[in-house]
Structure formats: C-alpha cells, structure tokens
Amino acid sequence: xxxxxxxxxxxxxxxxxxxxxxxxxxxxxxxxxxxxxxxxxxxxxxxxxxxxxxxxxxxxxxxxxxxxxxxxxxxxxxxxxxxxxxxxxxxxxxxxxxxxxxxxxxxxxxxxxxxxxxxxxxxxxxxxxxxxxxxxxxxxxxxxxxxxxxxxxxxxxxxxxxxxxxxxxxxxxxxxxxxxxxxxxxxxxxxxxxxxxxxxxxxxxxxxxxxxxxxxxxxxxxxxxxxxx
Amino acid sequence: xxxxxxxxxxxxxxxxxxxxxxxxxxxxxxxxxxxxxxxxxxxxxxxxxxxxxxxxxxxxxxxxxxxxxxxxxxx
Numbered sequence: 510x511x512x513x514x515x516x517x518x519x520x521x522x523x524x525x526x527x528x529x530x531x532x533x534x535x536x537x538x539x540x541x542x543x544x545x546x547x548x549x550x551x552x553x554x555x556x557x558x559x560x561x562x563x564x565x566x567x568x569x570x571x572x573x574x575x576x577x578x579x580x581x582x583x584x585x586x587x588x589x590x591x592x593x594x595x596x597x598x599x600x601x602x603x604x605x606x607x608x609x610x611x612x613x614x615x616x617x618x619x620x621x622x623x624x625x626x627x628x629x630x631x632x633x634x635x636x637x638x639x640x641x642x643x644x645x646x647x648x649x650x651x652x653x654x655x656x657x658x659x660x661x662x663x664x665x666x667x668x669x670x671x672x673x674x675x676x677x678x679x680x681x682x683x684x685x686x687x688x689x690x691x692x693x694x695x696x697x698x699x700x701x702x703x704x705x706x707x708x709x710x711x712x713x714x715x716x717x718x719x720x721x722x723x724x725x726x727x728x729x730x731x732x733x734x735x736x737x738x
Numbered sequence: 739x740x741x742x743x744x745x746x747x748x749x750x751x752x753x754x755x756x757x758x759x760x761x762x763x764x765x766x767x768x769x770x771x772x773x774x775x776x777x778x779x780x781x782x783x784x785x786x787x788x789x790x791x792x793x794x795x796x797x798x799x800x801x802x803x804x805x806x807x808x809x810x811x812x813x
Binding site for chain 2: 512513677681683685687691718721722726729
C-alpha cells in the first residue's frame with residue numbers, strides 16, 4: 510500500500526536517501542547531461558532536433574511574454590526551469606520500474622523508485638524557491654518600494670498571502686500527483702491487465718497541466734512582485 | 739458503533755462533502771468560458787489561459803480536501 514511519506518532506501522551518514530530523491534536525481538541528471546551534450550552541438554544552421562526545441566522554446570517565450578508583459582530572457586529562464594523540471598519528473602513517474610521494483614531494507618519491502626512529487630518535501634521545496642525567488646527579484650528591482658509594501662497596516666496580510674502561496678503551490682502539486690498514484694494503484698488492484706492504461710494517459714495529461722499551472726502561477730506572482738503599484 | 743467504522747466513514751464523508759463546491763465552481767468556470775468562446779472565437783487562446791488558471795485555483799480547494807482525507811485515512 511502507498512504511504513504518505515517516502516521510504517528510505519539507504520543512508521549516507523545522517524542523510525537519508527529516499528526513493529523520491531532517487532527519482533528526482535534521475536530527472537536532474539537527464540536534464541543536465543542533455544543540456545551539456547546539446548550545448549556542444551548547437552550550430553548556426555539547426556538540425557531537426559534543434560529546430561524542434563527552438564520552436565518549443567520560442568513558443569513558450571512568446572506565450573510567457575504575452576502573459577506577463579516582461580521581455581527578459583533571464584527571468585523567463587527562471588520560470589521555465591520549473592516547467593521543464595516538473596514536467597520531466599512527472600513523466601518519469603510513468604516509466605516502467607517506478608513502483609514495480611522492490612528492495613529489502615531492514616527486513617521491509619520498499620519501492621526503489623517513486624514519483625518525485627508524491628513527496629511533500631519536494632513540492633514544498635519548489636514552492637519555497639518560487640515564492641522566495643519572486644520576492645528577491647522584486648527586492649532587487651524595486652528596492653525600497655518593495656519593502657514599503659510590507660510596512661503599512663495591511664503588511665501583515667501581504668505576509669500571510671505569501672505564506673499561503675507556498676502552501677497552495679506545494680499542496681496542489683503533491684495532491685494531484687499522489688492522487689494519480691493512488692488511482693493507478695487501486696485500478697490495477699481491481700483489474701491488473703490493460704485497465705490502468707487509460708489512467709496512465711490521464712496521468713501524462715495531468716503531469717503536463719500541473720507543470721503548466723506551476724509555470725503560469727510563478728510567472729504571475731513574479732510579475733506582481735516586480736511591477737510598480 | 740465500533741470506532742473502525744468511523745475510520746472508514748469519515749474520510750469518505752470528508753471527500754464527498756468537500757468536492758461538491760469545487761465541482762460547482764469548475765462547472766461554472768467551464769460554462770462561462772465556453773459561452774465567451776462562442777461569442778468571440780478569436781479570443782479563445784486568451785480565454786483558455788485564464789480558464790485553466792481559474793480552474794487550477796478552484797481545483798486547489800478539492801486537493802486540500804483530498805490531502806486531509808488521505809491524512810485521516812492513512813495517518
């Protein structure tokens with residue numbers, strides 16, 4: 510049965526390596542190595558893969574700058590990194606091997622790999638990065654005007670809304686992905702053959718939508734943080 | 739009644755009562771967005787973005803309920 514907290518696969522000193530951490534490491538290594546290898550192959554005249562990636566990137570950049578009204582590639586990269594990382598982590602969770610390979614740890618049967626965002630720690634980390642990053646960018650851009658926002662009678666309410674943003678970011682992603690895991694698990698307990706496939710397709714869609722929502726919300730909160738009132 | 743029965747009933751009731759209002763909200767958002775697209779098909783891409791965003795906010799409430807139900811069930 511699925512548990513709310515991730516299982517510890519092995520320890521390095523006091524640091525627990527959990528199965529969700531292993532899965533996130535997999536996605537990270539994939540993104541980093543792909544970027545390094547692809548970076549060396551970039552040419553003036555693009556080949557097929559480069560053309561495809563450029564179309565995707567430019568499409569997202571146009572969509573993003575229409576949405577926020579900011580024309581800055583660096584800020585776009587900050588928001589788009591969330592999208593790529595969440596999307597790939599969610600889609601890695603549907604690969605064969607996730608939830609089907611067991612190992613023994615302290616006489617207990619545990620999964621070797623598990624979808625990254627079915628762990629509240631991971632989603633909370635992303636929410637914190639998103640909200641704190643937006644606030645730091647606002648502080649750099651607006652300086653004193655940004656601090657003034659918190660220094661009036663409604664300042665406490667502003668502070669509370671920042672905290673509730675972190676909570677809603679982390680719980681939304683966590684709930685959606687965990688619900689998908691439980692859905693696939695309970696369907697495969699009822700009818701193990703062929704029946705879970707439509708639900709896995711649904712999970713691909715949900716993974717994309719959740720990544721898109723995280724991307725859009727991060728961009729909008731960032732726009733609110735760095736714009737003058 | 740035995741306390742075991744409550745352990746089964748209460749998470750079920752939590753999710754049942756909790757998803758009614760997000761469902762109403764999402765249906766309202768979807769209806770209005772479709773009406774807007776029907777009236778003005780050129781603006782459909784802008785409406786879709788706003789619709790997905792609004793649905794995400796409404797859905798978040800259902801997700802909170804789901805998390806609470808899961809905690810009641812498993813923890």
